[in-house]
Structures are given as C-alpha cells and as structure tokens.
Amino acid sequence: MKDMTFTLTEEQRVLKAAVYELCKQYPPEYWRELDAKREYPDAFINELTKAGYLAALIPHEYGGAGLGITEGGLILEEINRSGGNAGACHAQMYIMGTVLRHGSDAQKNAYLPKIATGELRLQAFGVTEPNSGSDTTKLQTTAIKQGDRYIVNGQKMFISRVLQSDLMLLLARTTPVDQVKKKTDGLSVFLVDIRGLRGFEVRPLRMMMNHSTNALFFDNVEIPADSLIGQEGKGFSYILDGMNAERILVASDSLGDGRWFIEKAVAYSSQRVIFGRPIGANQGVQFPIAKAHMAIEAADLMRTKAAKLFDAGEPCGPEANMAKYLAAEAAWDAGNACIDAHGGYGYAEEYDVERKFREARLYKTAPINNNLVMAYVGEHVLGMPRSY
Numbered sequence: 001m002k003d004m005t006f007t008l009t010e011e012q013r014v015l016k017a018a019v020y021e022l023c024k025q026y027p028p029e030y031w032r033e034l035d036a037k038r039e040y041p042d043a044f045i046n047e048l049t050k051a052g053y054l055a056a057l058i059p060h061e062y063g064g065a066g067l068g069i070t071e072g073g074l075i076l077e078e079i080n081r082s083g084g085n086a087g088a089c090h091a092q093m094y095i096m097g098t099v100l101r102h103g104s105d106a107q108k109n110a111y112l113p114k115i116a117t118g119e120l121r122l123q124a125f126g127v128t129e130p131n132s133g134s135d136t137t138k139l140q141t142t143a144i145k146q147g148d149r150y151i152v153n154g155q156k157m158f159i160s161r162v163l164q165s166d167l168m169l170l171l172a173r174t175t176p177v178d179q180v181k182k183k184t185d186g187l188s189v190f191l192v193d194i195r196g197l198r199g200f201e202v203r204p205l206r207m208m209m210n211h212s213t214n215a216l217f218f219d220n221v222e223i224p225a226d227s228l229i230g231q232e233g234k235g236f237s238y239i240l241d242g243m244n245a246e247r248i249l250v251a252s253d254s255l256g257d258g259r260w261f262i263e264k265a266v267a268y269s270s271q272r273v274i275f276g277r278p279i280g281a282n283q284g285v286q287f288p289i290a291k292a293h294m295a296i297e298a299a300d301l302m303r304t305k306a307a308k309l310f311d312a313g314e315p316c317g318p319e320a321n322m323a324k325y326l327a328a329e330a331a332w333d334a335g336n337a338c339i340d341a342h343g344g345y346g347y348a349e350e351y352d353v354e355r356k357f358r359e360a361r362l363y364k365t366a367p368i369n370n371n372l373v374m375a376y377v378g379e380h381v382l383g384m385p386r387s388y
C-alpha cells in the first residue's frame with residue numbers, strides 16, 4: 001500500500017489526548033477498588049459511551065463516529081496507558097463489525113443506532129466451550145430451528161461481560177458435524193437479546209483479573225429465528241472475518257499496558273535512591289526497561305501497519321496476528337521489568353503494578369493464545385505443515 005506514514009494526523013492526536021483526559025478522571029484508586037470487588041467499571045463505560053468513543057467504528061448513518069480501526073485502537077491504547085482496563089469495553093468494537101458486515105438492514109437499523117447511543121450494550125461474545133477450547137469447530141452448543149425459533153442447548157466457558165450486556169453474539173452449531181462437508185460449515189452466528197431469556201443461566205467466575213467472566217448454560221433456550229446473522233451454516237467464516245479487527249484492537253490494549261509499565265518503571269527507578277544513587281542508573285534496572293520500550297515501539301509499528309491495511313480494505317491477517325503476538329509479549333516483558341524495578345513495591349496493591357501485571361498477562365492467552373498465533377504464522381505465512 002502507498003500510504004505508510006507513521007505519524008498520527010492532527011485529528012488522531014486530538015482524539016488520543018481527549019481520551020486520555022477523560023481517563024484521568026478515573027484515577028488508579030477507582031480501578032483498584034473495582035478490581036478488589038471484581039466489579040464492572042459502569043461509571044467509566046457510561047462516560048466513554050456518552051462521549052461517543054465506543055461508537056467510534058459504527059458508521060455515521062447508524063449514529064456512530066465512522067472512524068477506522070486505527071482510531072479504535074488508539075482509544076483502547078489510551079485507556080490502558082492511563083492505568084485503566086479497556087478489557088471492559090473492547091469487545092463491542094470488534095463484535096459489532098460482524099453485525100455491520102453480515103447483518104440484514106433490519107438488524108442493523110434495529111441495533112446499531114441503539115448500540116451507538118448506549119441504549120443497548122453489545123459486549124458479550126460467546127464462542128469458547130469447555131470441551132472445545134481453541135478448537136472452535138468442535139463446539140457442541142446447538143441451535144436447532146423449529147418454526148420461527150431456534151432452540152439453543154449447550155454450555156459456554158469464559159464468556160465475558162454477559163451480565164453487563166443486553167446483547168450477545170453467539171456461535172452455535174446448526175447442522176451436526178457429521179452432516180457437513182467441512183467442519184467449518186454448519187456453524188451459525190446469532191445476535192441474541194439476552195435480557196430475561198428463559199433457560200439461560202450465567203455463573204460468574206472469579207478470575208485472576210477483573211474481567212466479568214462467566215460460564216453459561218443454555219437449557220432449551222428459545223430465540224427468535226430472526227436473531228440469525230447472515231446465512232445459516234456460514235457463521236464460522238463471519239467470525240473469522242472479525243478476527244483481524246479483534247487482533248488489532250487487542251494489540252492496542254497491550255501497547256497501552258506496555259506504555260503504562262514503562263512510564264511507571266522510568267518514573268519510579270529515576271527517583272528511588274538505594275546505595276546512594278537512583279536505582280535506574282544501574283544497568284540491571286535500566287536495560288530491561290529500555291529493551292521493553294524498544295519491543296513496544298516495534299510492536300506499535302506492526303499494529304499501525306495492520307490497522308492501516310485493515311482500514312484500506314486490504315488483506316492484513318499476518319500483520320494483525322503478528323501485532324497481537326508482538327504487543328502481548330512486549331507488554332508482558334514491560335510488566336516484568338516494571339515489577340523488578342519496583343522491588344517489593346511491585347507487589348503492593350497500592351502501586352497498581354501487580355494489577356496491571358495480571359491484566360496484561362491475559363493477552364498472551366486470549367482471545368487467541370500466542371501458541372496458535374505462531375501456528376498460524378508457521379502454516380499460513382511460512383507455508384509449513386499444519387499442527388492443529
């Protein structure tokens with residue numbers, strides 16, 4: 001592609017600064033308290049929605065800002081760079097793309113404007129199951145059509161923000177795997193209104209970090225047939241379609257985490273005096289921070305490349321996957337450097353390093369674990385034999 005500049009436009013700089021300014025009203029104590037109680041950051045999310053940031057990727061005609069994935073990424077990055085946790089809201093940005101690309105006009109008109117205003121929240125994405133994990137096509141939740149309804153049965157695992165959402169994007173099998181040519185056929189995507197759904201049970205899981213994650217149980221749950229997105233049986237390709245956006249946005253979360261760790265580590269190690277000089281003057285402290293900074297900057301280049309390709313409508317699978325991997329690893333290294341620089345204080349809750357450390361760790365594992373990114377690069381980029 002021709003336009004490969006790495007400087008932000010004036011509008012992007014203004015957007016970044018405005019998001020950071022809004023985030024500053026939610027200081028570390030706010031996130032620390034919610035983390036201890038494992039509560040959702042409702043006040044923050046409502047303000048972010050009111051300011052229009054969560055509707056950044058929704059086109060103007062549906063009441064959104066009509067911005068690109070580049071800007072969506074900058075918003076999430078700034079939330080994490082400020083010390084917050086964009087994990088509470090990032091999913092809406094990548095889930096709604098499935099509705100936008102594959103939903104009917106009626107679905108788009110019914111839901112997108114309300115998602116843009118915040119009247120409806122779409123933050124839940126139900127894919128993972130206890131018996132299939134990363135092997136998505138083996139999922140066992142079924143949705144069987146009966147007249148004007150689908151009857152859903154099964155279980156989902158680690159599904160986040162369900163209790164904070166009105167709508168959930170659900171992947172379920174509509175044709176048994178032994179009746180389809182390819183295992184990727186026969187899966188369908190539904191946009192389910194989960195408010196007051198009978199037979200639907202949500203069991204919150206206490207996780208390592210505050211992520212509003214749950215196990216879900218569907219017992220003969222009836223959903224209207226018009227909850228189906230696009231064509232029945234084509235759901236897996238619709239989900240794959242949204243993966244590049246997801247990878248780029250999650251890479252942005254990690255970049256924000258990494259930058260927060262580096263800023264914290266630099267500030268602390270420059271003022272902490274031990275043996276008569278700032279600890280940051282010691283190469284054992286300084287070099288891991290410098291190294292982590294270089295890795296974050298390099299990952300940012302890959303994120304920017306992936307986002308620019310995505311926004312130009314060009315293929316970006318390798319770049320989006322590599323950005324996710326590189327940013328998650330770089331943030332993890334930055335987190336370790338930050339904890340090390342803080343000594344014992346790195347483990348004290350009031351310094352927030354341990355909280356951010358737990359939050360940053362997630363992106364090595366979810367939404368896709370880094371082993372599978374390497375498997376993707378090995379197979380699809382380098383043409384090596386398939387391992388999965």
Ligand SMILES: Cc1cc2nc3c(=O)[nH]c(=O)nc-3n(C[C@H](O)[C@H](O)[C@H](O)COP(=O)(O)OP(=O)(O)OC[C@H]3O[C@@H](n4cnc5c(N)ncnc54)[C@H](O)[C@@H]3O)c2cc1C
Pocket residue numbers: 124125126127128129132133134135157158159160161207211213362365366367368369370371372375387388
């Ligand atoms: C906090 C949290 C929130 C989440 N939120 C959501 C959500 O909202 N919606 C949703 O659908 N899911 C969600 N997930 C699930 C997440 O996407 C899965 O955990 C992830 O996809 C992996 O599935 P699994 O945990 O069953 O691991 P498994 O698939 O069982 O894998 C376990 C380990 O084996 C390794 N492995 C497996 N196969 C291979 C292979 N072929 N080659 C190399 N290594 C391999 C993996 O790297 C991994 O380390 C969430 C998870 C967490 C922890």
